[in-house]
Amino acid sequence: MEPPVWLLDVDGVLNVQRPGWGAAPRRGMAVSMGEAWPMRWAPALIRRIREIHRTGVAEVRWCSTWCPDADQVERLFGLPPLARALTGRPRAGMAGDAAKLAAAQAVISDEGRALIWTDDTAVPDEGPWCDLMLPGRRLLIRPRAARGLQPGHLDAIEVFASESV
Numbered sequence: 001m002e003p004p005v006w007l008l009d010v011d012g013v014l015n016v017q018r019p020g021w022g023a024a025p026r027r028g029m030a031v032s033m034g035e036a037w038p039m040r041w042a043p044a045l046i047r048r049i050r051e052i053h054r055t056g057v058a059e060v061r062w063c064s065t066w067c068p069d070a071d072q073v074e075r076l077f078g079l080p081p082l083a084r085a086l087t088g089r090p091r092a093g094m095a096g097d098a099a100k101l102a103a104a105q106a107v108i109s110d111e112g113r114a115l116i117w118t119d120d121t122a123v124p125d126e127g128p129w130c131d132l133m134l135p136g137r138r139l140l141i142r143p144r145a146a147r148g149l150q151p152g153h154l155d156a157i158e159v160f161a162s163e164s165v
Contacts, residue, residue, distance in 0.1 A: 003056055004114035004139075004164045005107045006157065007063035007085050007100070008049070010073055012120030015039045016148035030072040033089075039076055041148075046077045048154045053080065057161045058116055061085045063103050065096050097122035114138065114164040116157055120145040137164070 008014070019025045019042035026043050029036045053060045062070045063085040074081055085103040100122040107115045115138045117123050123142040139160040143149050 001165045002113055004058050004116050004161050005111070006058040006060045006116040007104055007107065008060055009119040009122070010064040010066045012145035013118050013143055013148050014041050014045065014077070017146045019045065019148055020150060021045055028076045030069065030076050032066065032069040032072065041077060045149055045154070046079065050079055052158065053082065057158060063100050063119065108137065116160060117141070118143065118149060118153070
């Protein structure tokens with residue numbers, strides 16, 4: 001079996017106000033549509049994502065309004081080039097969330113792959129879409145936007161991925 005697909009958002013998931021992780025956050029700027037945006041992230045989180053990608057535990061794909069400019073985020077965070085789940089420039093807010101939901105549905109229905117989805121706004125926490133997904137074939141994580149992904153989330157991702165193959 002193929003490893004699960006991890007759809008990874010940026011703002012509110014990696015780029016957060018108080019990332020924690022027991023060390024000082026890193027800061028930098030990324031450019032999108034000619035405008036510089038401040039970024040703040042936990043280096044330990046990025047190391048774990050890099051390792052999950054490198055070892056093939058999960059196939060990490062950007063699923064963010066940053067997709068057209070993901071090279072900026074990859075450079076800043078020191079991540080390798082990752083696939084993009086979204087094409088074009090999705091709008092922020094509900095329209096962007098709808099595009100992300102469609103990408104998640106494609107992983108499940110079109111590709112038949114297990115899904116890990118981390119997003120602070122688009123991940124549904126209830127409703128018919130959640131009920132349609134096969135138990136054990138999805139891990140949906142909606143972190144607090146100010147804190148983003150935390151060590152326990154990455155532990156859950158690694159356990160889920162190891163049980164999905």
